[in-house]
Amino acid sequence: MTPAARRWVFLAGAAGFAAFLLWGLTGLPGFGGYPGPYGDIINRVAVAQTNATGVVSAINFEYRGFDTVGEEFILFTAAIGVATVLRHLRGERERAARDGAMDRDAPPVSEAVRLVSLVLVGPVFLVGWYLASHAQTSPSGGFQGGVVLATGFVLIYLAGEFLVFKRISPVDITDAVGAVGAGGFAAVGVTALAMGLPYLFNFLPLGSAPGAVSSSGTIALISFFVGIEVAAAFVLIVSELLEQTLLVRQERP
Amino acid sequence: MSALAAATPYAAPLGLMDVLQVTILVLVAAGATGVVLIRDPVRQVIALSVYGVLLAVLFLAFQAPDVTLSELTVGAVVLPLLLVLTLAKIRRREE
Numbered sequence: 135m136t137p138a139a140r141r142w143v144f145l146a147g148a149a150g151f152a153a154f155l156l157w158g159l160t161g162l163p164g165f166g167g168y169p170g171p172y173g174d175i176i177n178r179v180a181v182a183q184t185n186a187t188g189v190v191s192a193i194n195f196e197y198r199g200f201d202t203v204g205e206e207f208i209l210f211t212a213a214i215g216v217a218t219v220l221r222h223l224r225g226e227r228e229r230a231a232r233d234g235a236m237d238r239d240a241p242p243v244s245e246a247v248r249l250v251s252l253v254l255v256g257p258v259f260l261v262g263w264y265l266a267s268h269a270q271t272s273p274s275g276g277f278q279g280g281v282v283l284a285t286g287f288v289l290i291y292l293a294g295e296f297l298v299f300k301r302i303s304p305v306d307i308t309d310a311v312g313a314v315g316a317g318g319f320a321a322v323g324v325t326a327l328a329m330g331l332p333y334l335f336n337f338l339p340l341g342s343a344p345g346a347v348s349s350s351g352t353i354a355l356i357s358f359f360v361g362i363e364v365a366a367a368f369v370l371i372v373s374e375l376l377e378q379t380l381l382v383r384q385e386r387p
Numbered sequence: 388m389s390a391l392a393a394a395t396p397y398a399a400p401l402g403l404m405d406v407l408q409v410t411i412l413v414l415v416a417a418g419a420t421g422v423v424l425i426r427d428p429v430r431q432v433i434a435l436s437v438y439g440v441l442l443a444v445l446f447l448a449f450q451a452p453d454v455t456l457s458e459l460t461v462g463a464v465v466l467p468l469l470l471v472l473t474l475a476k477i478r479r480r481e482e
Contacts, residue, residue: 190453265456273452281460288468368465375472 185340186350191269195356199334210316213367220374251293258286266361270350276357280364308366315363432470439463
């Protein structure tokens with residue numbers, strides 16, 4: 135195909151695409167308009183039904199909890215996939231691992247980075263734990279909290295050394311915590327089944343008042359399990375990648 | 388603009404929030420274009436991180452705080468971190 139013919143094919147395709155796109159855009163509801171019925175229904179009933187004022191969490195862990203189980207196992211499987219692929223490469227690379235400057239130490243972490251990281255570690259863990267444990271009351275949830283907890287571990291790496299990071303987050307423990315988190319979510323659902331209720335039915339007491347930390351039944355419990363699973367998955371991914379990147383330095387005598 | 392506003396059930400006079408929303412939409416468009424146009428991978432990752440913060444502000448301006456938290460942690464922190472580590476790994480092998 136000559137360049138000229140190719141250009142004509144592209145222009146014809148682009149014109150057709152633009153026409154359909156404009157046609158579709160003219161059919162959209164107005165800016166800020168919401169034609170769907172489900173949001174209005176949920177907004178009306180969610181707080182009364184679940185005692186959770188964090189309605190987004192109530193939707194994620196209750197109304198569509200079954201979808202969230204699937205999503206959680208997507209992340210779980212992805213973390214296992216990353217770990218598996220990078221582990222496979224390890225043997226290959228260790229043979230070839232020859233740094234050009236064996237007589238030099240790795241450049242030290244600057245004092246500023248070390249100080250800022252150390253100052254931030256505590257608050258980051260606190261915020262992460264808060265997010266993971268307050269899904270039922272405010273905009274937050276296990277996923278966001280878990281990722282923030284994982285960045286706390288990354289800060290420890292930044293503040294210290296890779297070996298410290300490895301010592302406080304060994305692969306065996308992160309694997310186990312991740313498995314407990316992912317399995318715990320599924321187990322909540324199975325527990326409801328064992329009680330003769332539908333899968334993931336909210337079988338725990340809903341608490342006295344909406345907005346209380348102890349309210350909302352299984353929503354808070356599931357958020358906790360999601361939090362530790364997500365934290366473990368991200369720590370595992372980051373530590374595998376760090377190992378790939380830094381093992382040369384680590385192996386130096 | 389007024390015809391569009393009249394057509395929606397949430398019609399309201401143009402306020403400070405609308406200005407904020409339009410501003411952040413323009414900034415996100417500019418940020419996304421910047422990420423695509425930057426060719427050096429390391430700089431591109433830094434730009435991607437900034438773009439993640441812009442997206443988080445966008446979600447906040449459109450009243451989705453849950454999504455803001457996810458975007459802030461994943462888009463602005465973890466994704467750039469994974470990309471930087473991968474780049475470091477690739478460069479080490481190339482040397």
